[in-house]
Ligand SMILES: Nc1ncnc2c1ncn2[C@@H]1O[C@H](COP(=O)(O)OP(=O)(O)OP(=O)(O)O)[C@@H](O)[C@H]1O
């Protein structure tokens with residue numbers, strides 16, 4: 001008998017929480033397929049290692065890239081495999097709560113819940129990521145105070161104000177940390193004439209990327225393929241030029257936070273100033289981002305101590321208290 | 335005759351009572367449900383799940399290198 005599950009189906013990482021047990025799976029949301037037969041060859045970490053390194057007949061993809069479900073069929077197969085791996089079968093029909101970007105369309109929502117039901121879930125409910133994040137980040141959302149969460153993931157940035165267990169204001173954009181990787185890739189191509197893969201770009205971001213000047217900055221050596229000669233070449237990137245390269249996506253992320261603040265009722269402004277805004281999601285770990293948001297919004301920002309797990313823990317809490325928290329599910333409102 | 339009158343009076347009284355009862359808003363179901371919702375979100379209710387997140391080794395594993 002499989003236990004009820006909560007799933008954070010992120011564009012970058014997938015986490016699964018099992019009722020009564022905790023987080024039982026945490027891996028990249030990547031699937032590798034045989035192009036010809038359509039067979040699944042690998043998922044998760046194994047598939048992630050293949051990105052950009054596959055022979056022609058294999059393709060390793062992130063089906064949720066861009067915060068949207070770009071390929072329904074692959075997404076469905078991923079959900080099915082995921083449920084199988086945590087022990088769901090035709091005979092054990094658990095309830096499942098799935099976190100999705102709040103910007104997804106009605107059609108995408110249906111696709112996700114249908115996929116989960118076809119894969120063996122007795123019931124599949126959706127919950128918005130920032131709502132789950134607020135529960136999981138341990139914010140006092142049971143009180144009549146404004147709690148603002150900012151969730152910066154791989155493909156999306158979602159900010160929400162939550163008070164008394166409900167969403168007061170919400171702002172979501174399909175810009176996230178992957179867009180920062182892409183900006184690094186195109187900068188290096190344009191300014192240094194070399195092509196680098198998305199994983200290399202991500203490494204550069206983690207190693208020296210920043211949204212504002214920080215202490216002890218270092219340079220990074222980057223290896224790629226020279227666009228003119230086609231041969232491998234190494235270039236040195238400075239933190240200043242990476243900051244310049246990623247300024248567009250970073251600014252979009254910050255403007256979306258500002259828009260969420262602007263949508264909030266004035267009564268809550270005080271709460272934000274006193275309590276600050278809470279930053280979760282892997283993208284929020286970019287160096288200097290916290291400081292930059294603080295500077296541009298004049299509101300203090302606090303980092304969650306579990307930025308990558310907050311969402312799945314929040315959804316996990318909803319699975320633990322399923323009946324009492326039914327009202328939080330998308331479509332059940334309020 | 336008297337029986338008929340009493341019968342009509344009883345029926346009217348019952349209908350009137352039902353109408354009045356339906357008009358009184360059922361406060362407590364809404365209140366109880368909301369209270370249950372809010373209680374389920376209290377820090378005490380959430381403690382168990384959050385602690386599970388901090389303890390579980392799987393939860394923290396594959397982050398930095400991805
Ligand atoms: N230290 C770091 N500095 C900068 N970026 C980081 C860091 N650690 C992780 N990231 C980035 O965070 C992203 C993953 O974050 P997260 O797991 O929250 O995304 P997700 O939940 O899968 O995506 P989404 O919420 O958009 O669906 C990746 O793009 C990764 O490169």
Ligand SMILES: [Mg+2]
Nearest residue numbers: 010153281311
């Ligand atoms: Mg996320």
